[in-house]
Amino acid sequence: MTNSSKIKVYQEVLEQIRLFIEEHELSEGDRLPSERELADQLGASRSSVREALRAIELLGLIETKHGEGTFLRTYRPYHSVELLATFVLRQPKTKEELLDVRQILEQQCIIRVMDHISSEDIDDLIEQLVTIDEQEVHEFIFKQLFSIVGNELLSKIWYLINNFSQASYRIIKSKSEYVRLLSFIKNKDIPNALSVLEHLYFDHD
Amino acid sequence: MTNSSKIKVYQEVLEQIRLFIEEHELSEGDRLPSERELADQLGASRSSVREALRAIELLGLIETKHGEGTFLRTYRPYHSVELLATFVLRQPKTKEELLDVRQILEQQCIIRVMDHISSEDIDDLIEQLVTIDEQEVHEFIFKQLFSIVGNELLSKIWYLINNFSQASYRIIKSKSEYVRLLSFIKNKDIPNALSVLEHLYFDHD
DNA sequence: AACTTATCAGTGGTCAGACCACCACTTTAA
DNA sequence: TTAAAGTGGTGGTCTGACCACTGATAAGTT
Incomplete structure (x- = not known):
């Protein structure tokens, strides 16, 4: 038995x-x-x-x-995903792993957003940057981009990773970097956009 | 309120x-x-x-x-998977999102594994395929590949997504497809490997 | 002394019943 | 006609009880 x-x-x-x-x-x-x-x-x-x-x-x-x-209700895995994530992420992960996953998600976000975003959207975003605290620019922009992409699950995962990341480090770059990024997105220039993105993850300014 | x-x-x-x-x-x-x-x-x-x-x-x-x-206990979906199946099947949006995220993770896995895997590893994998049930080939291979890549966080996220996915669909392809995939990985041929991978997600065999 | 058996305390499994807070609806009163 | 009070049904929470199971301890037997 x-x-x-x-x-x-x-x-x-x-x-x-x-x-x-x-x-x-x-x-x-x-x-x-x-x-x-x-x-x-x-x-x-x-x-x-x-x-x-x-x-x-x-x-x-x-x-x-x-x-x-x-x-x-309409089923969305996100509730349980969140709870599961907190358990799965329980052990302190190395900074590299978090950064790696984060990079993957943000790259894919940029690639995918090109098909959905309009020039006006981008101009709006750039305008709004003025009112955002420099410490929160990165989070702000990607929150917007992810919501435009529309994959809620992807957004949720990124959001979780983002929060965990902030426990160990924070991406802070001058706003001009982000304006460059957005410009490349506007021109549908994937290689350059990804190149700018990659620069964001390095410490030196 | x-x-x-x-x-x-x-x-x-x-x-x-x-x-x-x-x-x-x-x-x-x-x-x-x-x-x-x-x-x-x-x-x-x-x-x-x-x-x-x-x-x-x-x-x-x-x-x-x-x-x-x-x-x-180590995370293993319990009744949840069967329970979710009933509901998820009727949610095309969720299904799409899951597939999308899954694809991202598996693509990145393949790209990253190239730097860590040896020819012998791949030959071993191909050998082991004989003993694996066809229904579980996909999961088996990626479990191995992810563990070789070494990013535990990435692995766990994939594992979660994989389990949720199985509530609504399952990737089942003949083993020869996976042998092709592994061969391309062996030759560090990223474009072809990704191309084979993409085929795996379609229903037709 | 070694071994079996009985006991017991702690744990999860389940239930019945109570009371509260909340909501939609009806009735009543102004 | 309209506002207020009441009413029944619902989820939210707690208490206390009893059962079944487990592992360890104590008691008894050989």
Whole structure:
């Protein structure tokens, strides 16, 4: 008898909820039965039902509204990704690894943004730079660029890496460097844009 | 006052557990405090602690042994993958994003591995392919390649993405494709290697 | 002394029930 | 007609109880 052979109640509830959703063809925004109802129907206690629901919630599959009910939501892995990341990144990573991954993400961001960004967007960005503190220029620009690229998952990963990075180092360059970068992006000049980007990661100014 | 502003107890517990693991530098196999202890320390009820623990368990971060305690484990998706599958399949956007990110990571892996891998390594890999089930060839090869590249952070991110991906699709190509890929890597032929890689993502065989 | 068995404390698993906060809706009062 | 108070249902949280399982200790047996 293996120790993992016993199925816990909350896991059974999990499966039943899944089946319920499938059978009733529920989709985004639809409401699930109340916790008490589920407990009753499935012959489990409300506690067990809640354990299952909280787990699904953390996965990002449902959304809970106090006083209203539990609703299906559009699934995005990002909630769990964030939590997983904090565990995965638990051990202090070397500065090089963080920088490496960061570079990959930002390179790809620049490559991909070329297809989506307009000249006006870039001009707007350059204008806004005036109001941004120099320490936050890098983060500001890439936050904008990533959101233009539109891949939320990519953005989220970058954002996490960015935050972890700032614990050990910070990219601070003069705004003129970023204006150059943006200009190359405007001209769809990938090689030069990437070249400028690479310079940003070095310490010397 | 937005409705999402209130943090639930179980979410706070989640965060505290994460911090506890960080502070005490716990790693795989280490035991967490008992549910009652956690409840006491964090000033929460055991129910709330359990909601948090069950959620983490579903994610695959911890393992629970009846009568013994709760233990950290290396991340392995638990029920989460099957559970997510039902939902992710209906979210084309998420699927696209996952594939996109995955492609980025695997491209970079191939580019980077060229500097670290020897001809013998590749020959070994090709030999081992015989024993691998066709369904797992892709995962197997990249697991090896990533470990050769040496950036643990990159590896872990890929591993996470890979697992999430498998909830919605799976890359299955004949082994000969992978032999081609490895051959190009052997010859340090980046363009052709990336070209083969790109083919892998398409459905047609 | 060595070995088996019984006991026990600690742990997770589950449940029932209580109370609160919140929301949508209805009823009531101005 | 409109504003206020009430109402029922919902999630959020806590308490305390009991069970099943585990590992170690104590007691008993050979």
